Amino acid sequence: xxxxxxxxxxxxxxxxxxxxxxxxxxxxxxxxxxxxxxxxxxxxxxxxxxxxxxxxxxxxxxxxxxxxxxxxxxxxxxxxxxxxxxxxxxxxxxxxxxxxxxxxxxxxxxxxxxxxxxxxxxxxxxxxxxxxxxxxxxxxxxxxxxxxxxxxxxxxxxxxxxxxxxxxxxxxxxxxxxxxxxxxxxxxxxxxxxxxxxxxxxxxxxxxxxxxxxxxxxxxxxxxxxxxxxxxxxxxxxxxxxxxxxxxxxxxxxxxxxxxxxxxxxxxxxxxxxxxxxxxxxxxxxxxxxxxxxxxxxxxxxxxxxxxxxxxxxxxxxxxxxxxxxxxxxxxxxxxxxxxxxxxxxxxxxxxxxxxxxxxxxxxxxxxxxxxxxxxxxxxxxxxxxxxxxxxxxxxxxxxxxxxxxxxxxxxxxxxxxxxxxxxxxxxxxxxxxxxxxxxxxxxxxxxxxxxxxxxxxxxxxxxxxxxxxxxxxxxxxxxxxx
Ligand SMILES: [Zn+2]
Ligand SMILES: [Zn+2]
Numbered sequence: 037x038x039x040x041x042x043x044x045x046x047x048x049x050x051x052x053x054x055x056x057x058x059x060x061x062x063x064x065x066x067x068x069x070x071x072x073x074x075x076x077x078x079x080x081x082x083x084x085x086x087x088x089x090x091x092x093x094x095x096x097x098x099x100x101x102x103x104x105x106x107x108x109x110x111x112x113x114x115x116x117x118x119x120x121x122x123x124x125x126x127x128x129x130x131x132x133x134x135x136x137x138x139x140x141x142x143x144x145x146x147x148x149x150x151x152x153x154x155x156x157x158x159x160x161x162x163x164x165x166x167x168x169x170x171x172x173x174x175x176x177x178x179x180x181x182x183x184x185x186x187x188x189x190x191x192x193x194x195x196x197x198x199x200x201x202x203x204x205x206x207x208x209x210x211x212x213x214x215x216x217x218x219x220x221x222x223x224x225x226x227x228x229x230x231x232x233x234x235x236x237x238x239x240x241x242x243x244x245x246x247x248x249x250x251x252x253x254x255x256x257x258x259x260x261x262x263x264x265x266x267x268x269x270x271x272x273x274x275x276x277x278x279x280x281x282x283x284x285x286x287x288x289x290x291x292x293x294x295x296x297x298x299x300x301x302x303x304x305x306x307x308x309x310x311x312x313x314x315x316x317x318x319x320x321x322x323x324x325x326x327x328x329x330x331x332x333x334x335x336x337x338x339x340x341x342x343x344x345x346x347x348x349x350x351x352x353x354x355x356x357x358x359x360x361x362x363x364x365x366x367x368x369x370x371x372x373x374x375x376x377x378x379x380x381x382x383x384x385x386x387x388x389x390x391x392x393x394x395x396x397x398x399x400x401x402x403x404x405x406x407x408x409x410x411x412x413x414x415x416x417x418x419x420x421x422x423x424x425x426x427x428x429x430x431x432x433x434x435x436x437x438x439x440x441x442x443x444x445x446x447x448x449x450x451x452x453x454x455x456x457x458x459x460x461x462x463x464x465x466x467x468x469x470x471x472x473x474x475x476x477x478x479x480x481x482x483x484x485x486x487x488x489x490x491x492x493x494x495x496x497x498x499x500x501x502x503x504x505x506x507x508x509x510x511x512x513x514x515x516x517x518x519x
Pocket of ligand 2 (some may be wrong): 232233281282284385386407408
């Protein structure tokens with residue numbers, strides 16, 4: 037495993053890179069004027085090492101062999117990824133300046149979004165100040181960007197051969213039946229993981245049988261992650277990754293018991309096929325393969341949803357969002373409580389409602405608010421609650437005092453308007469403060485009181501009695517405190 041993903045912060049390298057290859061990982065709105073550009077980067081030195089070991093064509097062959105049965109072939113393509121010098125770099129900019137950076141580095145079509153960046157340790161005139169992270173949970177180091185240039189087409193091809201999914205196998209959303217064995221959905225647990233997302237579908241005895249994301253707070257929001265949380269690992273539950281954003285997968289090692297650190301990597305992972313991701317996500321995917329896990333990539337295609345019957349008779353529908361960015365093209369899940377009361381849950385990930393239409397319903401018994409409560413698009417129709425004996429649940433998954441100031445007031449207000457009772461939480465200040473009530477639960481609270489509110493357990497007929505489950509092999513310790 038690459039040390040960038042380690043939960044042992046003391047293992048992180050302590051170096052600032054001089055020259056890197058990077059792709060834009062995400063652009064986050066901070067306020068009307070400011071954005072933070074996140075870059076997914078690998079040192080030029082390590083990339084060149086990868087190019088030296090094999091030609092572009094040979095890399096395609098390596099990758100396809102890595103996806104075959106576990107064994108020697110896998111290590112060929114994956115051992116190199118353990119050693120890569122990976123960086124996450126953040127640049128805080130005025131919106132207009134950010135456009136200039138995009139033009140210089142990323143929007144040159146022959147560069148396929150790849151850029152070369154030169155960095156200084158001390159500031160020179162015209163340098164751009166940047167925060168450099170050596171690992172998911174590290175503190176930021178201060179660096180200075182001297183230049184950003186789009187890469188030449190030949191180099192872009194080499195970078196795509198090693199650090200993209202281009203030669204990886206794809207699967208249709210319709211052919212995943214055999215990948216979802218023994219899944220049951222008596223309960224839905226939304227874990228308190230800080231600024232990120234992790235959900236489990238549970239059997240009646242409390243075992244997790246399927247994960248939808250296993251992320252947590254990272255980088256600038258690393259301090260929002262809970263310490264010492266171990267998630268249920270007693271059942272070989274597959275993991276559906278809604279999309280390739282770090283806050284949705286970074287818990288795979290972090291929430292594993294220390295005696296079995298690869299227990300979540302060594303699983304079946306179902307994730308979107310995505311050609312926009314960069315070296316960090318590719319290295320994480322490689323760590324799934326080298327841990328003996330199975331990685332299934334769902335292609336973007338005309339067919340956006342598919343239903344599967346679970347072991348307990350309930351129906352799970354996978355919905356691939358129709359948006360054109362990573363969040364909007366993610367995989368959401370709907371569960372139908374068939375044949376009992378025909379109620380439904382909706383697990384959105386970061387996919388907003390307009391990208392799930394027409395595959396979702398007008399109303400749900402329970403749902404998670406898309407993208408941690410970020411601003412909603414005006415075209416989004418928020419589903420309304422349909423209650424069983426007065427019971428419905430709306431879930432906000434975010435970390436206290438996160439840098440995005442999620443959940444946003446307009447998002448809370450739109451959900452309140454759709455009929456979800458927020459009892460006193462509708463904010464008239466900047467962000468939702470205090471502890472929520474009514475139909476609504478949240479994994480955190482900005483102020484006042486304890487910032488971590490604990491995992492949320494959702495049922496079908498009313499609030500489950502919590503905490504109700506024995507720990508998983510005595511190692512799992514997620515307290516399902518909120519019903
Ligand atoms: Zn996301
Ligand atoms: Zn997210």
